Amino acid sequence: MAHDLNINPNLNREEKYPLILQQAEALVKDEPNLIANMANIAALIKESLQFHWVGFYIVEGDELVLGPFQGPVACTRIKIPKGVCGACVERKEAVLVPDVDKFDGHIACSSLSRSELVLPKIVDGTVKFILDIDSSELDDFSQLDIDYFNSILKSL
Ligand code: SME
Numbered sequence: 001m002a003h004d005l006n007i008n009p010n011l012n013r014e015e016k017y018p019l020i021l022q023q024a025e026a027l028v029k030d031e032p033n034l035i036a037n038m039a040n041i042a043a044l045i046k047e048s049l050q051f052h053w054v055g056f057y058i059v060e061g062d063e064l065v066l067g068p069f070q071g072p073v074a075c076t077r078i079k080i081p082k083g084v085c086g087a088c089v090e091r092k093e094a095v096l097v098p099d100v101d102k103f104d105g106h107i108a109c110s111s112l113s114r115s116e117l118v119l120p121k122i123v124d125g126t127v128k129f130i131l132d133i134d135s136s137e138l139d140d141f142s143q144l145d146i147d148y149f150n151s152i153l154k155s156l
Pocket of ligand 1: 053074075078082083084085086105106107108109110113116132134
């Protein structure tokens with residue numbers, strides 16, 4: 001089924017989120033393939049909110065392996081608990097980094113990233129994959145972003 005991105009670019013982030021969540025749920029509703037759904041969710045977030053990089057890393061043993069993403073090419077594998085992504089898996093909770101230069105061990109896939117938010121998808125107590133969002137703006141994330149991205153992750 002075809003879907004068009006239907007979110008007015010003039011709305012602010014808070015106004016966009018309920019529409020993005022609605023669209024995310026519609027995109028994945030009839031599709032059981034996780035990779036296909038991750039790909040569309042990454043595109044939806046990147047296109048509607050204009051972040052520098054949006055994508056998924058999938059847990060494979062003691063590593064994270066790059067999954068579907070939108071943005072510049074990125075590190076393929078990250079050893080847990082390295083980087084913000086590895087810390088998210090270890091802590092089993094969202095990690096919000098207002099200034100990546102102040103996060104000890106941050107992995108700079110792109111020099112343009114200034115702040116970062118990483119959220120885990122937990123199934124039966126185990127982190128299966130993470131959603132990573134990089135912004136080229138300092139201090140670009142808040143609890144609002146955590147809440148909506150967690151809701152989007154629930155649909156996957
Ligand atoms: N900055 C991340 C690495 C992944 S990229 O941002 C796409 C980290 O420190 O884990």
